[in-house]
Amino acid sequence: MENEYDYDVLYLGSGHGTFDGAIPLAAKGFKVAIVESGLIGGTCPNRGCNAKITLDAPVPLQRQAEDLQGIVTAPVALNWSETVKHKHDVIKGLPDFIAGLLKNNEVTVLHGHGKLLNQHTVDVNGQSTTAAKIVIATGLRPHHMDIPGSELAHDSSEFMDLKELPAKIAIIGAGYISLEFATIANAFGSEVTILMHGQKALRKFHQPFVEHIIADLEKRGVHFVRNAAVSRLEKHGMGTTVHYAGNKAVHVDWVLDATGRIPNVENIGLENTGVEYDKDGVIVNDHLQTTIPNIYASGDVIKKSQPKLTPTAIFESTYLMHLLAGETSAAINYPAIPSVVFTSPRIARVGVPVEEAEKSDEYTVVKNNVLDNWYRQVTRETFGENALVFDKAHHLVGATEVSEHAEDVVNSLLPAIELKLKPEQIERIIHLFPTISSASWELL
Numbered sequence: 001m002e003n004e005y006d007y008d009v010l011y012l013g014s015g016h017g018t019f020d021g022a023i024p025l026a027a028k029g030f031k032v033a034i035v036e037s038g039l040i041g042g043t044c045p046n047r048g049c050n051a052k053i054t055l056d057a058p059v060p061l062q063r064q065a066e067d068l069q070g071i072v073t074a075p076v077a078l079n080w081s082e083t084v085k086h087k088h089d090v091i092k093g094l095p096d097f098i099a100g101l102l103k104n105n106e107v108t109v110l111h112g113h114g115k116l117l118n119q120h121t122v123d124v125n126g127q128s129t130t131a132a133k134i135v136i137a138t139g140l141r142p143h144h145m146d147i148p149g150s151e152l153a154h155d156s157s158e159f160m161d162l163k164e165l166p167a168k169i170a171i172i173g174a175g176y177i178s179l180e181f182a183t184i185a186n187a188f189g190s191e192v193t194i195l196m197h198g199q200k201a202l203r204k205f206h207q208p209f210v211e212h213i214i215a216d217l218e219k220r221g222v223h224f225v226r227n228a229a230v231s232r233l234e235k236h237g238m239g240t241t242v243h244y245a246g247n248k249a250v251h252v253d254w255v256l257d258a259t260g261r262i263p264n265v266e267n268i269g270l271e272n273t274g275v276e277y278d279k280d281g282v283i284v285n286d287h288l289q290t291t292i293p294n295i296y297a298s299g300d301v302i303k304k305s306q307p308k309l310t311p312t313a314i315f316e317s318t319y320l321m322h323l324l325a326g327e328t329s330a331a332i333n334y335p336a337i338p339s340v341v342f343t344s345p346r347i348a349r350v351g352v353p354v355e356e357a358e359k360s361d362e363y364t365v366v367k368n369n370v371l372d373n374w375y376r377q378v379t380r381e382t383f384g385e386n387a388l389v390f391d392k393a394h395h396l397v398g399a400t401e402v403s404e405h406a407e408d409v410v411n412s413l414l415p416a417i418e419l420k421l422k423p424e425q426i427e428r429i430i431h432l433f434p435t436i437s438s439a440s441w442e443l444l
């Protein structure tokens with residue numbers, strides 16, 4: 001690459017949108033720098049996926065013990081403060097671990113807030129650094145509601161660091177974070193009220209399955225309020241009053257604002273370069289190139305239709321590694337990207353949505369009650385449905401499931417979708433038995 005600059009490639013941000021690609025790029029001999037204003041590794045390891053799944057881990061155990069009541073003595077008691085400590089123990093080493101990988105591959109890490117001064121220069125703590133190519137990978141931050149008293153609400157990071165679980169929690173919004181954290185808080189004994197913007201939760205998921213999750217959480221004591229336009233928050237003793245739907249109100253100890261996440265596009269100097277962006281993120285072409293040719297974007301900060309998830313960010317940073325190393329000039333070609341909501345039961349999906357398939361002559365939708373499979377009786381699963389979408393040639397093109405094993409089922413079906421396996425190829429795949437994978441492939 002050009003050598004008139006300090007670095008060949010400089011990344012703004014150190015999350016999965018960066019390090020999965022930056023490390024192999026540096027290993028190929030490119031001079032790489034990363035600017036990071038917070039913890040190395042970004043959201044996923046420190047305050048996202050890894051942190052969340054550790055807090056969630058005891059919940060499916062509790063559910064399984066319920067299902068196996070009599071064989072196992074239920075209820076299984078969950079201890080919040082021990083779980084938060086355990087979460088801290090298992091994630092605290094991740095920034096140093098990732099920093100070690102960066103160091104071993106001679107990636108320079110510049111700690112501080114990075115701001116573009118022009119298309120090749122970034123300011124970090126008053127020092128200018130130049131690079132031939134720049135990758136914007138600054139991620140998302142929590143959206144804060146613009147209503148009186150909104151400063152009384154908290155975000156997902158604060159939830160995951162709570163030393164004690166509040167007795168009553170209100171959650172505003174009904175997306176991923178709302179339903180996952182409601183599941184956790186409810187299992188650990190909190191009384192949870194979810195204030196929904198409209199009628200629907202998890203809009204991108206198959207609604208009958210979402211309604212099952214809602215009904216199950218309601219049975220467990222979670223209150224769902226639909227069309228609850230939240231108008232203001234007010235201090236009330238040690239807690240907070242949430243005013244909604246005109247003259248209604250709920251008094252709680254703690255409020256979680258789970259109304260979405262917005263891209264970090266402000267105050268990073270995009271206006272000094274002409275890189276175009278809007279409220280959904282940085283605008284890129286099919287090579288992840290911004291409107292300025294030597295500046296690229298990766299991960300959640302991109303405006304895109306693909307789900308803003310870690311596997312997407314990893315795929316993009318890996319693609320950019322090949323592109324910037326000159327190993328490809330092809331456009332990015334996203335595979336089928338799965339997504340899962342870690343409620344209990346889980347809801348997972350990939351590929352052509354059921355609603356779209358049902359409206360088209362191109363597809364056949366096959367619905368299954370997964371409890372018909374013998375293996376689900378072993379742990380006495382009480383509920384599970386899936387819907388598989390096939391094209392005219394009987395290739396699997398979509399799948400969604402609600403069950404305790406939904407994420408494993410969807411994971412196991414991915415090769416059939418991505419590689420467009422034909423029935424005779426599917427026959428050649430032998431799975432370990434008895435397992436969820438073998439149970440789910442029986443349905444193809």
Ligand SMILES: Cc1cc2nc3c(=O)[nH]c(=O)nc-3n(C[C@H](O)[C@H](O)[C@H](O)COP(=O)(O)OP(=O)(O)OC[C@H]3O[C@@H](n4cnc5c(N)ncnc54)[C@H](O)[C@@H]3O)c2cc1C
Nearest residue numbers: 013015016017037038042043044048114139299300309310
């Ligand atoms: C609570 C929660 C749970 C989640 N759970 C899952 C899950 O289970 N599965 C899943 O796939 N995804 C999950 N996600 C989403 C996942 O975390 C993101 O998709 C992923 O982290 C995106 O990576 P990224 O590199 O694009 O951004 P990030 O990881 O957010 O990294 C961006 C980095 O840029 C830094 N930065 C920003 N501006 C600057 C600047 N000007 N200068 C220097 N540094 C800067 C930030 O400090 C940050 O470290 C979850 C997210 C949250 C919030």
Ligand SMILES: NC(=O)c1ccc[n+]([C@@H]2O[C@H](COP(=O)([O-])OP(=O)(O)OC[C@H]3O[C@@H](n4cnc5c(N)ncnc54)[C@H](O)[C@@H]3O)[C@@H](O)[C@H]2O)c1
Nearest residue numbers: 172173174175176177178197258259260261308340341342
């Ligand atoms: N399991 C996972 O993979 C996982 C888990 C957590 C987060 N994430 C990622 O983080 C992102 C952010 O999650 P999230 O749950 O914050 O966002 P989201 O977009 O999933 O949900 C936001 C919710 O807030 C509601 N809302 C918006 N404005 C509102 C308002 N003014 N009043 C009331 N409700 C309002 C929306 O209708 C929606 O229900 C996700 O899209 C996903 O990319 C992924």
